[in-house]
Structure formats: structure tokens, C-alpha cells
Amino acid sequence: HQLREEGDYHAFLQKMYDNFIKFIPDNVIADRNLIVKHAKDFYRSTGSEKSVRFLIRALFNKEVSFYYPKSDILRASDGKWFVEKSLKITNIQVDNTSNTIAASNFKSRLIKGLSSNATATVESVDTYFDKGQPVVELKLSGIYKEFQNAERVFTYFTEEGVDKYLTATLFSGVITSVTLIEGGANYTEGTTVPITSNGTGAQVVISKVTKGSIQGVGVSYGGAGFHVDDGIVISGGGSGANANVFSVNADGSYHPNSYNVVWSTIELEANTNIGNLIYSNLNSLIIDPANDTSGIGNSMGYFLYANCGPAVSCYVIAGGNNYTPPLSLTISANSIIQKLGILGRMEIVDGGTGYVANDKIEFVNPIGSTGSGAYANVVSVNATGSIQNVAFISQYGQIVGGSGYDYLNLPSAVVVSSNASAVGANVMVRAVIGHNERLVASNSTIGTILQLTVVSGGSGYIDNPVLRLNELGDGTANATLTTVTGAYSYPGRYINDDGHISAYNFLEDRDYYQNYSYVVKVDETINKYRTPIKNLIHPAGMKLFGEYLTVDDQQTATNTDVTVSYANTVSNSKFSTSYYQVQDYVSGSLAPRIIPGTVLSEMISGGYTVDTANQIGTYTIAGTDCLVYSPAHGFNKNDYVYFAILTNESANLGNGIYLVSSANANYFTIKNSKIDYNSGNVQLYNPAVQVTMNNVKTLSANDNVYIEFITTDQ
Structure with missing residues (x-):
């Protein structure tokens, strides 16, 4: 049969369409002749993702994706475990x-x-x-x-x-686990345990220890100058414990058992009449004239610090709970006495020979200590002249034991004998009044190791590595290490949340979350493609759902902070992470650019100028300080300065903006942590840009301002 007329040709095509692609909509975008040509291949792929992709492209010229709700159905024992x-x-x-x-x-x-x-x-x-x-x-x-x-x-x-x-x-030889055998006591949580082995890189830490209460406080060394019922400060992670000093040695054998203290601190009162001077105590002002019976002597604060001595014993009022080692216990003595720094206790380490009673003992301060006024004598010696007893003695105008001594940096004692043949004495200062005690706590098994954790397995541990727990705590804990000498197995994990309660899984239902549903995801409503899919390629027994996808590709502009100072005001600067130094500049203007779809701020036009004044200086670096010399430089502390290195530039110190850390008239300093010992010449600029805003509302320091420079010189 020959197609003799154009009408016959179109009728033939329509017959082909009706026979082979009857359910393809007439408004399809793709060439229907091409679809007819490949109809056999299309129908062969019916029920597959490939057929749906082809149909959606033909209808809308859009890409499609799929989702199968059965992948998110909660099933028992469905977890995917991976080692x-x-x-x-x-x-x-x-x-x-x-x-x-x-x-x-x-x-x-x-x-x-x-x-x-x-x-x-x-x-x-x-x-x-x-x-x-x-x-x-x-x-x-x-x-x-x-x-x-x-x-x-x-x-x-x-x-x-x-x-x-x-x-x-x-x-290999990777440490994989640790087995605790004995927990010991007094171990500290978070401590890394040393390992004896030829391996490297492993780390085992004490991750959990027992906590408990304070049951008793013992005195290991009594210090000096404490009172009965002085409180004890206890620290160690817990709370609620309370203890006091129960008894002290107040017999005066170590230091006097009482001190008369005059206590007053004069404020700095330059050019103030003596009658108006103010003291830190609560007494009245110094009475003018100051030399009468109501004068300066009666304006001082006095108190008697009596019945004091080294701590002997303590008692616990409340044990508290949740304490862990290390525990710190200190006696809280009178705060004024603690500040005075009075020497309160000496110890005869070696009595020597040839010494006599009343030999002098002098005190020598270590470097950095400034105590003074302490004097002491040898009280008694034995038949060979070995020192048996020593004591602090009073000195006119001084507290017995002096003042100003540092309990953390005690002076040394030197025995000066009247006998030239005396030799070998060793007397040491052991305590300052109100300090240098050593207390220990008895507790309900605090610090027993409950858990050890392998933080890093390292490698090369093939020689029976040993945890040195004997060097920590009370030394009685014991544990063994397990190593792997072949392939190392990491802790197993689930590769997804299948089968997990409270994960992104859903109970099976009859419609959506079931094994025979699928979702076509495309940015078209399902009403436009439901019928073609169902008539052409829908798999038997499946249930179709549609999901409309939207993609927001609109660009969003961002604001930029710049360095700004406002005309006719004190300079207010807001520095961003990028700094600018403009040289050989031209004055420019500012104009707003409104970005469609966004509101950034109120845009105000204006102009800007740049300070191009500069000066030559020299710089010298020692350590982390870079000292710059430039007479009358005009920079102050916390100003920013732009460095233009002229000579001896270094890879780690080049042109850029630096913060002034200190300054005087001719010198200023910046910090530099990357290079040592360098010097040269430098040109200095003020990096600020001054912006003049027209009709702008009042602005404050640290306000954010959006500025767009439209001049070619930026």
C-alpha cells in the first residue's frame, strides 16, 4: 500500500500511535516518532526504574529519583553489624x-x-x-x-x-584490651598508666575509680601556729565533708604560744594632712596632733593571737561523699597571721659538735624571698657540744620569728658559734606560722580502680607488655594487657540504623511503609504522571506514591565587616579578619548596591579618605617581642600599625598589620611568636580608613556596617 497523500501519511502515523503508544499523552515533549521507534525496548523494561526515567524525561524533560519505604521499616534483628x-x-x-x-x-x-x-x-x-x-x-x-x-x-x-x-x-602487636585483676586504692581518674615494653604509641588510662567519704583526718606534720577548732579545707571532687583541728601543741617548745599583733595598712595618701589619713582597720582617723595620748598609737589595730601551736590531731564533723584522689587537706588558720609570714618551726637535722648555749642562728633568704626580723639561739647542747634545743628569740621592734617570709620558699638557717672549732650543725626552717602542715585522710576505699581504657593500641607490643600500676596510687593494683599479633579488629559497629529503636525506622503499615510501595520523586505533581505510569509501566502488585521535589538555587549575599572611623567623632574601629593598607590612593565615593530579594541594611552613600602619612623606624626582635624605635610615632597600646619592611625581611615577619602591645613616646612593642633575633628598617602606616556618611543615623563603636567601595582604588 502506498501513501499517496499527506493525509494518508498523518493517518498512518496516528494509527501507529494508537497501536503502540496509545497511553502516551498527546502533549508529550519528546518526539512521538522516536518513542514509536523504541517502543519495543520501552515495553521490555516495563516495571523498572529505567522505564520510569524514560517516561518522565519524555513527559517533562526532567530527572527523577526513587525511594522505597521498605528500606526504613523497623524489623527485629535487622541491624547490619560490621567489624x-x-x-x-x-x-x-x-x-x-x-x-x-x-x-x-x-x-x-x-x-x-x-x-x-x-x-x-x-x-x-x-x-x-x-x-x-x-x-x-x-x-x-x-x-x-x-x-x-x-x-x-x-x-x-x-x-x-x-x-x-x-x-x-x-x-602488629596492637594492645586491644586490658583486664583488671586488683583495683588497689588512692588511684586518680584520668591518669595515664606507664607501660613496660618495646612497643610504641599505646596509651592506657584509669577511666573510673571508686568515690567515697572522709572518715578521718590524720596529722603527718603539724606545721606551726594553729588553733583548736581551726577549719580544714578538703578538696577532691566531692562535697559535704567538714573537719576541724582537735588539739595543738601550745607548750611553746616550737614557737611562742601567743603573739601580740599590731595590724593596720595605710592607704596611699600623698599630700594628705596627717589628721586625714585613713587606715584599713575600723578605728578612727589619726587624730591631729599625732603626738598626744589620743594620737597615732591609738589609731592602730591590736589583737592577741594566743594558745597556738603545731597541729596534733583533727576530727571529722561530716564525711561528705563522692571524693576521689588526690585529696588536698589544709588547715585554714587566721588570715592575718597567715599573711604576716612569721617563722614558726625549726628542726635539728644534725647537732654537730663543739657548739655552746646561746650561739646565734642567722636566717638567709633564698632568691626571690624578702622576709626579715627573725632571730634564734641555741638553747642547750650535750657534753660534746651537739645542739639539743633551739628557739626563736624576741628582738626590739620585731615579732618573734620576724615577718614577710614565704612558706613556699623558706630561708636557710646558719649557726654562728662563739667556738671556732664548732662544726657540723644542720638546722632547718620547717614552717611559717599558719602554714606548712601535712594532713592525710582515711576514707571509705577511695580511688579503687574500676575501669581501665585503651585509648590507643600502639604497635610492636609482642613481648608481654606490663602496666606499671605499682608506680601509682598505693601501688597494689594489678592488670594484664591483651595484644593482637595478626590482623587487628576494630570495635564492631552498625553500618546503618536498621533495626534500631528510636532511629529513622517506622512500623510497617498497609499502605506506605510496606514491601510493595515505591515513591517517584520529581518536581511535578503526581496528578500529571500517575495515569501514564499506571497505564504503561506500573509493576503489578506495587503501590505508587509521588513526592514533589523543590530546589532553591537562589544566591544569598553576605555582609563584610570593614575598618571604619566616622568623621567628626572619636575613631571607632571594627576590624575583620582581612585588613587593607591603601597607598598612592585617590579619594572615592560610596554608593549602595541593592541585591534583589534581600534586605541587608539601610544603604547610605558617602565618601572615604585614607591617611597616607608614614614614618621610618627601626625594629629589633628578641624572643617574642619586636621593639620599634620611631620618634614621636603617635601609636598607643592596642592600636593597629601597618608594617612595610624595608630591610632584612623574614619569611615569618613581613608586611602586614600588627597590634601594639605597649608604647611610649619614641618606642612601641608588638608581639611576634614566629621568629627570633632579627632587626632592620621599617616604614610605618596607620591602617585606618575614614568614612564619611551622609544623613546617617547615630552609630556606636562595634556596630556592623556594610560598605561597598566602588572606586577602582580599593
């Missing part, structure tokens, strides 16, 4: 020549152990540092048999058409 395994390697060689960078060629290849004949596929190669040591780790799958420690593994790879032999030595 990752790896080998650490060293001594990497290509054709028996060392080549560390060739490690990446292990990826996606089958490796084999020369000794064990074990095999595995390398999924990835990780290179990193562990405790400062470079590590190459092969992540494995499909492991067959066990690899042996220190054996060679090999594979082959092709490079530039040449087959090459790649080998490496296993470096």
Missing part, C-alpha cells in the same frame, strides 16, 4: 628497593603473607601519625587464614606498563 580489620605495615619496598610512598599501591589488591600464606583484599590505605610516629595501615576484607607478626606480605601492581613486586613487613 573492620587492618594490618599495620613498615619497611615498604618495590622490587626489593625501599619506597615508602608506594604504600598506596596496596589499595584494591590481594595481599599474601610469605610465611602464613594468609590472604586478604586491601580496601583502603591510611597514612597518619600516632603519638608522633608515622603509621601506614591497610584496611582489609575477605581475610583467609591468620597473618603472622613481622612476616612479609606481597602483591603486584603495574606502573607505566611494567609489573612490579610490592612488599612490606607487618608491624
